[in-house]
Amino acid sequence: MNQRSSNLLDEALGLDQVIEPWPLRCRVVAIEDQVDTSGSFVLHHLLKRSLSPNSSNVAIFIAFSQPFSHYDRILRKLGCNLVSQRDNSRFFFFDMLKLQCPDGDEGITPEGGLIALYGKIHKTISALPEISWKNVSIIIDDLSLMEVAANGSSDYVLDFLHYCSTLTSEFDCSLITLNHEDIYSNEDRPTFLIQMEYLADILIKAEPLATGLATDVHGQLTVSNKGWNKVSNFHFKVKENVVECFYPGRSRG
Numbered sequence: 001m002n003q004r005s006s007n008l009l010d011e012a013l014g015l016d017q018v019i020e021p022w023p024l025r026c027r028v029v030a031i032e033d034q035v036d037t038s039g040s041f042v043l044h045h046l047l048k049r050s051l052s053p054n055s056s057n058v059a060i061f062i063a064f065s066q067p068f069s070h071y072d073r074i075l076r077k078l079g080c081n082l083v084s085q086r087d088n089s090r091f092f093f094f095d096m097l098k099l100q101c102p103d104g105d106e107g108i109t110p111e112g113g114l115i116a117l118y119g120k121i122h123k124t125i126s127a128l129p130e131i132s133w134k135n136v137s138i139i140i141d142d143l144s145l146m147e148v149a150a151n152g153s154s155d156y157v158l159d160f161l162h163y164c165s166t167l168t169s170e171f172d173c174s175l176i177t178l179n180h181e182d183i184y185s186n187e188d189r190p191t192f193l194i195q196m197e198y199l200a201d202i203l204i205k206a207e208p209l210a211t212g213l214a215t216d217v218h219g220q221l222t223v224s225n226k227g228w229n230k231v232s233n234f235h236f237k238v239k240e241n242v243v244e245c246f247y248p249g250r251s252r253g
Contacts, residue, residue, distance in 0.1 A: 008245040009042070012223035012232035013202060015049055022050065022057050022135040024174040027227070028165060030200035032181040037219040039206030041236075041243045043141055043178050047071070048080045050137045051090060057135040058128060059085075060092045060121055064145035065178075068093050077241045092124050096149060114150060114160040121164070125171050136173035138164055143179040143192065158192040165199055181205075201226050209235070221245065 010016040014023045029046070033039030050057045061071070071093075072082040085091035094117065125136055140146065143157065150156040164175050179193060197203060203224040209217060216237060223232045237244045 008232070008234050008247075009045060009221070009223070009243075010049070012221075012225065012230075013046075014225070014228075022055070022137070022174065024050075024137065024176075024202075025134045026168050026172045027174050027201040028168060028196075028199045029174065029176040029202045029204065030196045031176070031178045031204045031206070032197075033178070033206040034208065035180060037206050037208045038238075039204065039221075040141070040178065041238055042204055042206065042221070043139065043176065044071070044074055044078065045243065046137070046176055047139060048075060048078050050139075051080055051082075051085050055135065056090075056132055057137065058090050058092070058132055059137045059139060060094070060124055062094045062096060062117070062121075062138070062140045064096045064149060065141045067095060067097060089128075094120065096146075114146075114156055118160060118163045122167070125167065125173065134172040136171060138167065138173060138175045140164075140175075140177045143177055143196070147192070154192050158195060161192055161196060161199070206236075 007016070013029075017023070024046075031039050031042050047059055047061070050059045063071070068082070075082050082091055082093075086093065096117070121138060125133060128136065143161075146160070147154060147157050161177075167173055168175055177196060179196070181193070203226075205222045205224075206219055207222070208219050210220075217235045218237050220233060220235050224230075225232070234245050234247050236246075
């Protein structure tokens, strides 16, 4: 039996029934991975699902990690053309790779900081037809690099995430973030990471296997869906054009 991400992962997230209205509306989704066990495939999967051709969903992507070409190449392998989606005003890409925020007590300048970014996100959503507001996903990759862009100021990042979380109630949109959990020690975990775990309606953790490395399994996913009071756990293997998700001990075909 071959159970792929479109089955187990979608089922754990509530995406296995209908895609519109967007099942993740009004919800905060936090993805946490580790340097050796990337969870970026979950972000790519949610982006693809949000841009399903059978829906009117809109994605606003805030990129601190990679340029547009990187995501376009990956999503094309998954059957989604980001260039076309961008031309159709369903995909908005904010390239933040060169963002520099001032230090000191002056705060973030409106011209180039996180406050200005929030203003652009709010303006982008407001300009959409009102019927589309509930189907907007704000996706951030990744929070640790946002902190770097803010010159290490966790307070700036925390404020920005609070602003973005208010959009889930103001516009009924969703907020999806990725962060590398193991770059921080337990004692040095920033406040914004702890706060995101608190705010998250769905917490997704990509971790290595408890038994160590395996050739046919790349890691395990734990999906904690607070709204359903449900925790799902399964293994995954990343392939060229798909990620296979399966329960431990199951055959993958």
